[in-house]
Amino acid sequence: MVRKSLLGEFEQTVMLAILQLGDDAYAPNIARHLDATIDRSVSRGALYSCLNQLERKGLLRWRLDAPTPERAGHARRFYQVSARGVRAVRTVRDSQLMLWRGLEGILGTAK
Amino acid sequence: MRDAILGDLHEEFLQDVADVGARRARLRHVSRTTGVAARALFDSAICRGWVSTEPAGEAGRGAVSGPANAAAGGSPPVVLRRARAVVGVASFPLLALLVVVVGVVVNTMMFSAAQPQSPRVSSAVGIGGVALLLACVAIAAIVLCVGPRWRRKRLRGA
Numbered sequence: 001m002v003r004k005s006l007l008g009e010f011e012q013t014v015m016l017a018i019l020q021l022g023d024d025a026y027a028p029n030i031a032r033h034l035d036a037t038i039d040r041s042v043s044r045g046a047l048y049s050c051l052n053q054l055e056r057k058g059l060l061r062w063r064l065d066a067p068t069p070e071r072a073g074h075a076r077r078f079y080q081v082s083a084r085g086v087r088a089v090r091t092v093r094d095s096q097l098m099l100w101r102g103l104e105g106i107l108g109t110a111k
Numbered sequence: 112m113r114d115a116i117l118g119d120l121h122e123e124f125l126q127d128v129a130d131v132g133a134r135r136a137r138l139r140h141v142s143r144t145t146g147v148a149a150r151a152l153f154d155s156a157i158c159r160g161w162v163s164t165e166p167a168g169e170a171g172r173g174a175v176s177g178p179a180n181a182a183a184g185g186s187p188p189v190v191l192r193r194a195r196a197v198v199g200v201a202s203f204p205l206l207a208l209l210v211v212v213v214g215v216v217v218n219t220m221m222f223s224a225a226q227p228q229s230p231r232v233s234s235a236v237g238i239g240g241v242a243l244l245l246a247c248v249a250i251a252a253i254v255l256c257v258g259p260r261w262r263r264k265r266l267r268g269a
Contacts, residue, residue, distance in 0.1 A: 028123050044119075049151075071118035
């Protein structure tokens with residue numbers, strides 16, 4: 001059972017970005033995706049710290065790509081959401097949907 | 112983790128050079144690198160060091176692993192543990208120093224920017240600069256006094 005307080009707001013955002021990026025989810029791409037989709041500029045320090053935390057919680061897995069010259073011989077680290085991570089995101093979504101329900105009169109319908 | 116971060120920073124720098132030119136790319140690179148270093152330092156200070164788990168497809172998903180860290184970072188686990196302990200002890204003084212250095216740099220920048228303007232503006236900026244510097248010194252003192260005690264408490268609780 002995944003605790004409901006398992007994900008913070010930024011962690012949720014990063015997890016969703018990773019899910020949307022699929023096989024292309026590495027840190028710079030995640031930052032670019034958040035900037036492009038929700039206009040959120042992310043500091044690299046915060047992003048790496050968050051990825052590390054999610055990794056520690058077992059919500060993310062990673063794999064290394066082959067090192068390339070444009071990365072000065074350093075490998076890319078691609079992230080993917082683990083089964084536990086998917087459960088956590090689903091739990092957060094379900095609980096939030098419960099809270100969103102019935103608020104259309106105040107907030108209007110979603111875009 | 113370290114290897115991937117270095118690669119990411121390098122890749123983004125090259126992309127920035129192509130997009131916005133070498134000068135701005137260098138500024139962005141310094142800003143990113145400083146941000147990552149400051150955050151790593153802060154995380155280390157609050158006992159949240161950046162360690163790696165096993166890569167996908169291998170055993171122990173989600174569990175912190177010494178060999179995996181060694182493979183990712185290229186150092187034996189004992190050395191890593193010692194380095195982490197040293198960084199942990201030194202992190203609060205370093206954080207305090209960083210705050211003071213930032214205060215001094217911003218202060219100097221404010222002074223040099225205000226030089227050609229009127230004396231009134233210059234003195235206002237001067238007072239602001241001194242206030243900022245004092246605030247930075249105060250924050251650094253708080254970090255130095257409270258930080259290590261808080262860290263000990265947290266380590267005892269862990």
